[in-house]
Amino acid sequence: MKDFDAIDALLAGARQEVPLPAAGERRDLRERLGLSRAQVARALGVSPSTVGGWEAGRDPAGEAREKYAYFLEGARTRLEERAAGPEKPGARATAEADAEAGAQAQASTEAVVGTGAVAGAGTGVGPGAESGAGTKAAQTDAAGTAGTGTAGTGTAGTGTAGTGTAGTGTAGTGTAGAGVGGPGAGRPPWVPDAAVPDDVEVLAAPRPCVLCGAPAHHQVAGFPQHLDPAECRTPAPPASQPSQAPAAPSVPSAPSSGTASPGPSARTAPAAGAARRGRPATAGIGGRPAGPGGPARSGGPVQVVPAGRRLRAASDSPDLIGQAVAAALARHEGDMEAATAELVRRAIPDAMALLDETRKGGRYDVVAHPWLPDVLRKQSSRGADHIWEARPKWARRELPPGSHLVTALDVNGAYLSALKTHLPIGQLEHSTGFAHDRRRAGVHLITPPVWEHDADLPNPIGSRDEPGPLWVTEPTLRLLLRLSGPKYGLCEPPEIHESFTSGATENLLEKFRVALKDARDRAIAEDDEVTLEYVKAMYSKFVSTMGESHYNRELYRPDWMHLIRSQAFANLWMKAYKAYEAGLLPVRAMGTDELHVIGDWRQVFAEGRGVSEVKVKDTYTVGEEDPAPAAPDDGDD
Structure with a gap:
């Protein structure tokens, strides 16, 4: 009976999932309330991209589902109350009267003249609400300070x-x-x-x-x-500037009714405005004076970054990485090891928060959960999908006679550099044929060309023993097409059979990549190992968990994961080719960042800890020196 008791307890504890409205209605409810995704995300404790995924049709689970259902039900109730609320007798007439009073107040304020004198009017109107209206005119002081209604x-x-x-x-x-x-x-x-x-x-x-x-x-x-x-x-320059025009005469206070009589001062407004905007000429490009929008203050230049259609000061951009490191160190009272362990554990959600921040004002929206073809789906829970990433595992078969000093080089930030690759923006679409559209990116079924240079260079498609067609990623296909062109002429072009692609851009993750790179560079310059380990965990885990992973449910893009990894492998292949062209002898290429060469590699690669620079991972000797010839025997005859 104990077995049945356990089953009864399991059934009693099982909770029925809270129903959710259709995907289209979820977004409609939010927008009708005038709420942004960021506001809803903060209230629910998730990221804006997660809310976007829910509105696109993905269903949350567990506590997040209950919270989201509660919000949607409350939003629907609030909108129904707003639509069905009783209207008090005379409220419509009161609202119309208040609206007319507001319009008269606005018209009157436009006639008020001065260096900022205004009259403001406001009305509060709502179903079943008594309206209040008030106006207040403020008189400018000698410096022309604007009043506030x-x-x-x-x-x-x-x-x-x-x-x-x-x-x-x-x-x-x-x-x-x-x-x-x-x-x-x-x-x-x-x-x-x-x-x-x-x-x-x-x-x-x-x-x-x-x-x-x-x-x-x-x-x-x-x-x-x-x-x-x-x-x-543009704010007016300080009154102490030499070109500041004399302040316009004070404007008398407007009557309490909120109206102002236009007088002679109304005709002087343009002149007063021009005087207020006057400023000393400032040298611009090539010694030419700056225009009216030129700098109004002396001092060093202000670094700015794009913010949508406008610009903002770079100092105003939130430093999410620096804030997280400082907070972790404060929580652990300066214990660097404990703070690093905490930050590494938080690397995935923190990377997603950084992605959301860097995508603000972006030209394209990140589609976090698109439809994917079967070739990008795992065939079993522990199996793999059909995509071949072209991971290199190559070693030269023979070396020239003699002893050789081999240097194992480690390429820094391989995955970080690979974030700059052509990524599909939207849902992948199927196509057939041999043509390749460079404006699109995705995965392709190809028959690879024969590679005849394995003795000197690794195969661009990696170590593959089985012949025949295979699914490759965009970076692998572009590398093969590049090597088949007239500049290299190392192989024939691949044969493309079918593709799943979407419109693509190389800069989709560029702001995200630059933010991580800048934080990494600062950490190296300041010898900040905590930030360095934190940043490394952020970009490496970001790439490895954007596929089918339980650790990152905010972004499901296995196509991006394969493309970024393949781009890292393609970058390593190009470094091997660069070494070969410079006269070095490549002897091994492994993974994303390891290249073994013989020769003076410092003449070819920059040494350091920066992104795309290399550092020595190991040195070893291969082969033996030829034995010295024996001296002739000068013995007695």
């Missing part, structure tokens, strides 16, 4: 909205605020629903814009910015 506050009823937010006017313009919580919450009125990207978030309190320094109510990819280009302006 402050909206009134509506009293919330049963609706979801009711709080008005103020518009901030600059240089004589004002903008009416929109009700918080109602349709269109979390964005300015000029931005439609579909125009707000996933990485735009609403700030609880205004923060300085990273581009102009003025208060901004939104952040893009974690950086406060204005969504409307008209609001984002």
